[in-house]
Amino acid sequence: MRMTFVVNGLSRTLDAPPLARLLDILRGPLGLTGTKEGCGEGECGSCTVLLDGVPVNACLVVAGQCDGRKILTVEGLASKDALSDLQEAFVKEGGAQCGICTPGVLMAAHALLAANPQPGEGEIRESIAGNICRCTGYQRIVESIRNAAKEQATREPG
Amino acid sequence: MNPAELALYPFERPGTLAELCRTLSARAGRREKTVLLAGGTDWIVERRLAPAEDPNDLPLVLDVSRLPEMRGITVAKEVATIGAAATFLEIKSHAVLSRRVPVLTAMAREVGAVQIQARGTLGGNLAGASPAADGAAALMALDADVVLASIHGERRVPLTQFFTAYRTTRRAEDEVIVRVEFTLPRTGAHQVWRKVGTRAAQAISKVALAGVAEVERGRGVRSGFGMASVAPMTVSLPSVRALGLAPSLASVSDEELDAATRRDISPIDDLRSTAAYRAHVASALVKNFFRELRIAAGS
Numbered sequence: 001m002r003m004t005f006v007v008n009g010l011s012r013t014l015d016a017p018p019l020a021r022l023l024d025i026l027r028g029p030l031g032l033t034g035t036k037e038g039c040g041e042g043e044c045g046s047c048t049v050l051l052d053g054v055p056v057n058a059c060l061v062v063a064g065q066c067d068g069r070k071i072l073t074v075e076g077l078a079s080k081d082a083l084s085d086l087q088e089a090f091v092k093e094g095g096a097q098c099g100i101c102t103p104g105v106l107m108a109a110h111a112l113l114a115a116n117p118q119p120g121e122g123e124i125r126e127s128i129a130g131n132i133c134r135c136t137g138y139q140r141i142v143e144s145i146r147n148a149a150k151e152q153a154t155r156e157p158g
Numbered sequence: 159m160n161p162a163e164l165a166l167y168p169f170e171r172p173g174t175l176a177e178l179c180r181t182l183s184a185r186a187g188r189r190e191k192t193v194l195l196a197g198g199t200d201w202i203v204e205r206r207l208a209p210a211e212d213p214n215d216l217p218l219v220l221d222v223s224r225l226p227e228m229r230g231i232t233v234a235k236e237v238a239t240i241g242a243a244a245t246f247l248e249i250k251s252h253a254v255l256s257r258r259v260p261v262l263t264a265m266a267r268e269v270g271a272v273q274i275q276a277r278g279t280l281g282g283n284l285a286g287a288s289p290a291a292d293g294a295a296a297l298m299a300l301d302a303d304v305v306l307a308s309i310h311g312e313r314r315v316p317l318t319q320f321f322t323a324y325r326t327t328r329r330a331e332d333e334v335i336v337r338v339e340f341t342l343p344r345t346g347a348h349q350v351w352r353k354v355g356t357r358a359a360q361a362i363s364k365v366a367l368a369g370v371a372e373v374e375r376g377r378g379v380r381s382g383f384g385m386a387s388v389a390p391m392t393v394s395l396p397s398v399r400a401l402g403l404a405p406s407l408a409s410v411s412d413e414e415l416d417a418a419t420r421r422d423i424s425p426i427d428d429l430r431s432t433a434a435y436r437a438h439v440a441s442a443l444v445k446n447f448f449r450e451l452r453i454a455a456g457s
Contacts, residue, residue, distance in 0.1 A: 001169070017165035019219060021202075024162070040161065041203045043360060045273060054247065054276045059161075060202045061277065062195070064169050065223055108272065130271020130360050 003067040007032070008076030018064025022056075023047045025063045026073060034074040034103050038132070045131035048104035049073045055111045055130070074103035077110060085155075086110055086148040095144030097135035105131045109145045118149055159210040161202070169219045175227040175307060178220060178334060183309045186332035191217035194334055196243050197277030199270070200286045227307075228281065228336050231255065236342045242281025242335040246293070250275060258342045261368050264351035265296035271360045281335045284317070287325045287391065290362045294321075294392040296351060298384030299368035302340035306333040314339075324390035347372045347380065348451045352443050355430075363387045364431035367443040371402050373455035378403040387430070388423040388440050395422040398444055407452055412445050419444045 001018040004011060007030060014029055026032045026049070038046030040059045047058040050072040077084045086109055089095065096102040105128055112119055112127035119127070124145050125138070133141060172178040185192045195201060211217075222228055228243040233254045240249065249255060250266035269278060269292045283293035284304060294317070302317045306329055315328050317338070322328060329335060343349060350369045355361040365387050372380035381402025383395040397418035401410050425436035 017167075018169035019164040019167045021161060021164065041206060042199055042270075042274060045271065048273055051276070055273050056276050057273045060198050062164070062169075062198060062202070064171065065195075065198075065221055111272075127272060130273045 001064055001067075003063060005066050005068075006070045008071070008073060016063050018062065020063045021059055022049070022051075022061040022063055022066055022071070023058035026058060026071075032073050032075050036100050036103055038100060038104075043132070044101070045104045045108065045128075046101050048107040048131060050107055050111055053111065053114065055108045057130075072107070072110075074106055077106060084110075084148075085151045086113065086145070089144040089148035089151060090141075093140050093144040093147055095136065095141045097133075101131055101133045101135075105133065105141055109141075109148070112145070113149055113152065117152060119145075121146070159205055159208055161206055163210060164202070164205060166213055167216050167219050169221065171221040172225065175225055175334075175336065178222065178225065179307055179309045179332070181218075181220065182334060183332045185218065186330075191215075192331075193217045193219045194222050194281075194285065195219050196223045196279040196282045197245065199274050199278045200282060200288070222281070222334065223279075228334075233258070233342065237339055238342055239337055239339045240280055241337050242284075243279050246270070246275040246278045246280075247272065249280070258345070259300065259349070261299060261349035261351045261370055262296050265292050265353075265368065268351070268353050269293065274360070280338055284320065284338070285327065285329060285335055287321050287327045289324065289389060289391055290366075290387045291392055292353065292363065292366055292386060295366050295384035295386040296368040297338055297340065298392060298394050299349075299370045299382040300340040300343070301382045302338045304335055305337045305339060306330075307336045308333045312336070318394040321391040343370050343380065344372055348447075348454050350447050350450065352446075354439050354443070362430060365425075365436050365439045365443065367440070367447065369447045371447075371451050373407060373451065376407060376455065377405050378407050383444075385423065385440060385443075388425045388436050390424070393422055395419070395444070397421045401448075402451075407448070407455065410448060415445050415448055416441050 004013040026035050036046040038044035042057045042060045048055050049058045108128050124142050229241040231252050232239045246266040246269050256263040280293045283291045303314045304320050348371045353363045353366040355363045368384040370382040381399045385393050404410050419441045425433040427433050
């Protein structure tokens with residue numbers, strides 16, 4: 001099936017089996033290996049990407065249902081010469097350790113901050129409830145997200 | 159099977175409900191297998207456990223996720239209509255539902271994490287007929303009707319009669335669930351969603367209870383329940399419902415509630431929990447519901 005997605009702002013057209021997993025399309029033909037496969041059954045959140053701005057597990061989304069839609073992966077967060085506030089906060093705060101969950105956590109947190117720029121701790125924890133991390137104990141991830149929200153607020157008052 | 163084999167399956171995206179119904183009818187007539195795919199949060203996961211299928215006899219997968227007739231949520235004249243392909247995230251975010259039907263909002267918030275909420279649908283939840291289906295339990299408490307469509311038109315089945323056995327429903331091969339409908343509980347109705355499991359998000363329940371009740375001068379006038387993970391199907395707790403319609407709720411004893419709960423469930427031991435624990439929790443949830451109901455009703 002011929003399909004077109006807008007991936008990280010760029011229109012990409014390819015021929016792929018319609019029931020191929022979005023995860024395999026991203027990591028294979030599109031070469032975007034930042035998105036990780038963890039459990040492959042929608043439990044761990046490692047493969048989280050945004051589909052039309054909403055977090056989904058790319059291991060459970062079939063490519064044919066993405067035709068004509070917008071996909072944002074971890075490669076789309078940084079600009080050409082700088083990490084995003086969220087990525088910077090993870091670096092400074094130690095929100096990333098082994099790194100396998102990090103791209104998925106970043107995407108879930110990015111969606112949260114886009115919808116709710118000043119989330120409370122409960123909202124932060126709920127937003128990443130579908131992302132399992134075995135290193136950090138979550139505290140540093142929560143603090144990274146909170147610091148990114150603060151950083152954004154100081155930069156863009158109001 | 160290896161999920162990579164999914165790439166072999168044929169796939170179509172019907173543009174209208176009528177086209178979908180024609181395809182379903184033709185294939186059912188030829189005894190060809192068809193899969194209706196919405197969010198894929200169950201079906202794709204189950205493929206991993208399923209034995210490999212004969213590559214010469216693969217089912218046709220029909221995408222129902224974007225059919226306009228199956229999308230959207232409307233509330234009019236005190237009736238809520240939810241498209242079978244509306245996602246849990248859309249349900250959770252719906253302002254009128256969160257005000258009038260908090261039992262449904264709470265269910266949608268706990269059915270899985272946001273990644274699952276964004277993809278999962280009520281249609282898939284009902285069609286899959288898992289005994290642990292959160293959406294089925296909540297809709298059962300609301301006494302929802304399931305609306306099925308085929309080339310012969312629509313028919314309506316009360317959800318309390320929709321499941322016939324473990325993972326089996328009254329949906330025929332040539333039918334698709336298009337929407338669910340239910341009468342809104344009145345403002346101030348007592349509504350509860352309690353999911354007991356190992357984790358708040360992203361876990362299948364050991365036991366889940368949805369309850370909706372209305373009381374007038376101490377008398378129960380609406381009593382709906384749905385309980386998950388305590389029987390081969392989601393159950394509507396008919397004996398407990400009857401107690402919820404008692405002329406005097408204050409006189410309903412804990413012993414009666416325990417006996418009714420025991421009659422209505424048939425829990426088993428499995429990888430998530432034990433029969434004994436489930437029976438204990440089911441009774442406790444029911445008794446808590448009635449205790450809170452009596453307090454809310456001031457009796």
